[in-house]
Amino acid sequence: MQNTRVNAHAMPAKQDGTILTLQEVTLRYDNVKVLDNINFSLNAGQILTIIGPNGAGKSSLIKTAIGLISPQAGKVIKKPGLRIGYMPQKISIxxxxxxxxxxxxxxxxxxxxxxxxxxxxxxxxxxxxxxxxxxxxxxxxxxxxxxxxxQPELLVLDEPAQGVDVVGQAELYHLLGELRDELHCGVLLVSHDLHIVMAQTDHVLCLNKHICCHGEPESVSQHPEYLHLFDPKAADDIAVYTHDHDHSHDMHGDIVKGSKQSCSHP
Amino acid sequence: MLIPDFLLYALLSALAIAITAGPLGAFVVWQRLAYFGDTLSHGALLGVAFGLFAGINITLAIVICCLLMATALLILMRNPNQGHDAMLGLLSHTALAAGLVSISLSGTSVDIFAYLFGDLLTTTAQDAWLILGISLGIIILLVIFWQPMLLCVIDQNLAKAEGIPTTLMKALLLFCIAIMVAFAMRIVGVLLITALLIIPASSSRLLSRTPEMMAFLAAIIGCIAVLGGMASSYWYDTPAGPSIVLFSSALFLLAFSAKKIIDYTSKRR
Structure with a gap:
């Protein structure tokens, strides 16, 4: 966990086999380095979450990983015939x-x-x-x-929690966990919120153009690089408002039937 | 009543172009390519000049120039983040000006107006068959690649992630438009080709619920405009191209009003 650079061997290779590997990937837009020497691999049945501040290159990284962008240096190796399900950050039609x-x-x-x-x-x-x-x-x-x-073997999601409230996010991540178990697919997702991602994810990759740190969720949240990136002062300014509703919402924000409800409207 | 031969050929070619312009126009509207249509048609005028100077078949020269222009546009489109409307304007108007200057320099007594506003009634049998064949080819291509092309319209990245060769699809679309423009030049002229693409498609948008319906209705509306415009040209001796465009504008107004009335009555119910 102390290396700031990850090499492909650093991740525990499961029996399932690797479906995606990035080797020393470097990407530039007009000579501005967006990704610097990225190495990681993803196994079937593994959930990998990429976190990082705005402009860290998260979207660029997954676009490179699935072949939408070609990097200037390095290699992206996919399992031959890999079926990819891609969920873009947003599309405007x-x-x-x-x-x-x-x-x-x-x-x-x-x-x-x-x-x-x-x-x-x-x-x-x-x-x-x-x-x-x-x-x-x-x-x-x-x-x-x-x-x-x-029926993807690799599910790639760019900020799936965007525009979804906290309860909806929990539900979404629960669904992703289910899907991973059912389809036994690899899941690669981008998030800017470490705290909610944690429960379902196997591996976290903290990105700020280069890989700052990586590992199991708990270890990343203790890592000095992570703490430095997500300024602890900022964390102090945001308190988590814990409160209990007596009813629950589904992903629509609608109240789920059967849940208690005290605020009945006339 | 017997239709004179020249009118029959003109009518057939114009209808074929209108039918092709339906689905292509829908794509032009969806992808906001109206300005590209203008640039391509100005390229067609450059083609006329090129044909006169090189002494080759004018139609062939126009097709070559339009395809070259489409290639230039394709290269320009490769970086979607760069504001390229100024570059487009440069390309478009340079082509127009260069076409006009070189046609007048060529010294041959060419009627520039025929190219600018169309000269439908001089269509020969040979022209008509060629246009029918080309139109059929374009329609077949569009039918085959309709679904992947539509997915490219919706989102390039999504299409690419699903394994669609997006650059190839874009090239196919632009080349189809380029060829259609090259042959439509005779019908409505350089200055009004884009109208033939976008006005019927915009009218049919108002009345359609699916992309296919929009493309189909655009073709129908284009045909009605052709029939109306040519009838007016035959009986009142108005210029054929502009009359066709005016008719399609009138149809747009009609569709727009119809849509408003339908919306209004369904709201009151």
Whole structure:
């Protein structure tokens, strides 16, 4: 845990086999270094979370990992024929394109059987909505559903918790854990919030253009590099407001049926 | 009533172009490529000059110039973060000006107006067959690659992550538009080609719920505009190209009003 650079061997190689390896990857945009000598690998059934401040190159890293961007130096090695489900941070669709959620999900897939994914993410009621009319959180779930339809061996999510409240995030991460167990897929996700990611993740990679530190969630949160990056002073300024609701919300923010509810509206 | 041959050929070519312009126009609207259409059509004028100077077939010269222009645009589009509208303007208007200057320098008595505003009624049988063949080819390509192209419209990264060759799709689309523009030049002229692409597509957007319907309706609306414009040109002796464009604008107004009325009544219910 003391190295600031990780090499491919540093991670425990499970029996499952590696599905993705990055070797000494360096990426520049117009001569500005965005990623510097990145090494890591991901096994099937493993959840790897990338954390880091704004502009740390998190999105660039996963775009490089799945081949959307070619790095100037280094190698990205994927298992041959790897099926990737990718959930981008956000997509903006031209308002001039008449497209329902249903059509978006069935687009360019042969079988177009999205009933499982739709049920799982609870988006049945959104199927006939124009895709441009979805809220941020709804769009995220639709994108995740599309990623799931491919039965991915590698699930890549760019800030999946964005625009979802804390309870929704917990639910989302719970779902990711379930999916990992069911599909036995590798999960690569980006987050800027270490605290909530922790429970489900196997490995955390703290990024600020280079890999600052990495390891099991608990060890990373103690690591001086991490503490330095997420300024402890800032942490002091943000207190966690603990309070108990007597009802619970689902990912929509709707109140879950059957949960106690004291604030009944007339 | 018998249709004179020249009118029949003109009508066939114009309808074929209108049908092709339907789905291509939908893509132009979705991808905000209107300015690209202008640039391509100005490239077509440069093609005329090139054909006159080189002494080769003018149609061939136009096609070559449009494809070259499309390649230049493709290179320009490779970096989506760079503001390239100024570069586009430079390319577009340089092509237009260079075309006009070199045509006048060539000394041949060429009717520039025929190129700027179209000269539909001089279409020959050979032209008509060529345009029909080209249009059919473009439509077949669009049908084959419709789904992946649509996914590219929705999100480049998503499409690429799902294994679609996005650059190839973009090139295919731009080259199809370039060829359509090269042949549409005779119908409505350099200055109005973009109108043929975007006005029917914008009208059909108002009435469509799916991308396919939008493309299909745009083709239908384009055909109605062609029929109307050519009828007006035949009976009132108005210039054919501009008449077709005016008709499609009128259809847009009609679709717009219809949409407003439908929305209003469904709200009151």
């Amino acid at each position: 031209n308002a001039q394109l008449p497209l329902t959620t249903r059509r978006f999900l069935s687009l360019n897939s042969r079988k177009a059987d999205f009933s499982d994914a739709v049920k799982r993410l609870d988006i049945t009621c959104l199927l006939d909505t124009p895709i441009q009319g979805l809220s941020g959180g709804e769009m995220q779930r639709v994108l995740l559903a599309r990623a799931l339809m491919k």
